[in-house]
Amino acid sequence: MNVTHDMSVWSLVTGASVLVQLVMAGLLLASVLSWYYIFIKVFTFKRAVKQTDSFEKGFWSGGDLDELFQRAVNSRGGAGTLERIFESGFREFTRMRKQPAQSIGAAMDSTRRAMRATYQREMESLESHLSFLASVASVSPYVGLFGTVWGIMNSFRELANVAQATLGTVAPGIAEALIATAMGLFAAIPAVVAYNRFAGDLNRLATRFDSFMEEFSNILQRQS
Template identity: 55%
Template sequence: MIAMLLATQAATAEPLPEEAANTAVQAAAAVAPASADHFNILTLILHASIPVQLVMLLLLFASIASWVIIFRKKRVLDRAENEAIKFEERFWSGAELSKLYAGASERNRDIGGLEAIFEGGFREFNRIRQRRGVDSRIQLEGAQRAMRATASRELDGLEHNLEFLANVGSISPYVGLFGTVWGIMISFQGLANVKEATIATVAPGISEALIATAMGLFAAIPAVWAYNRFATKVERIGVRYEAFAEEFSSILQRQAHLDE
């Protein structure tokens, strides 16, 4: 009995042959690249179904267009804010209104923002003032209407393409979800011809489908952030335009009383 136990221990402690160890190392090395290739995003996209690829292409286009609009809109809003600051400094520095109007109404000069509001209001004020027997209240109302119309056009230009960012931010996750649902449906339909369904069988199709959801979020998050930021900035600029129009109306009202 003791002899049998000693023989069993000796057999258990015997090391593996060198060829068996090399075979195990080679098998592990072969599995590692296969796993890495399995999680390659580009490979998953190329192996996805046609509807899922179309969804991804649509989301990629929406993302690129959103970033183009984001960079352009940032430049436009920054320029509008800087021009408003510079014109307010000139306006409140004590310069004569006639000189400011002459500079704003020069030919071949593109004006916008507060300067355009000032030019429209003062032009209408002078036009009505040239009529004889016109009440000062009518002069002021005409100038205010002209300033409101100009401010509305300026704000409409600043808000241009913000609707596209809002649509991308709200629709992209659902478009990506549609691609995911479609890809998962295709994956489960493929199981009909498989006798034994395992996770390894379903995982590639589901991974391909989930990329669509990831791309939808990738397109939506920057668009939502940019829309909220730009909408707030446009609102602040609009408040600035309204405040200037009110202050300029007070100046024109005093000017109309002096003319009488």
């Protein structure tokens, strides 16, 4: 019995049963997609932080609010989240102030609502795909485990036909099955790390936006 088990990764994948192969394909797809979203999110957050930084710098350096508003309107495409919040709030405020019947309290409420709406929209855009990463992070180990359990079940069923079960007859089947778990973990680990990282980033940005909205409301109220 010249047993030279070819234990290369490729042979382990091709030797697995159809269902396990499907599981592996699904996990590979999940892994590719999650890495794709990880990179997209990295770019997005980097950009958002940069834009927020530059807008806050311009805002707090004591520029004219009208001027800032005009710049925000003109740079429609390239405006950052904070700039958009400011733009919608300021627009709503000036519109309300043009109506003499409105009290200052009503104008401030309306301004806040407008800013809140923009904030929500932007946050949703920032949050997009994070739930996908979370799903991959939590589900793919289970999917991989399912593939492994199925593969081991099969290898044990085949084992029943062998009178003398040695380690040599059991091992390849289990190795094949374990590949599925390995792939599940392979997909899950980066997704977990990225999700935690992005959730932290998102929280920080949200806090910055919130505090800006409060401070801006105060400024508007003082001006009127």
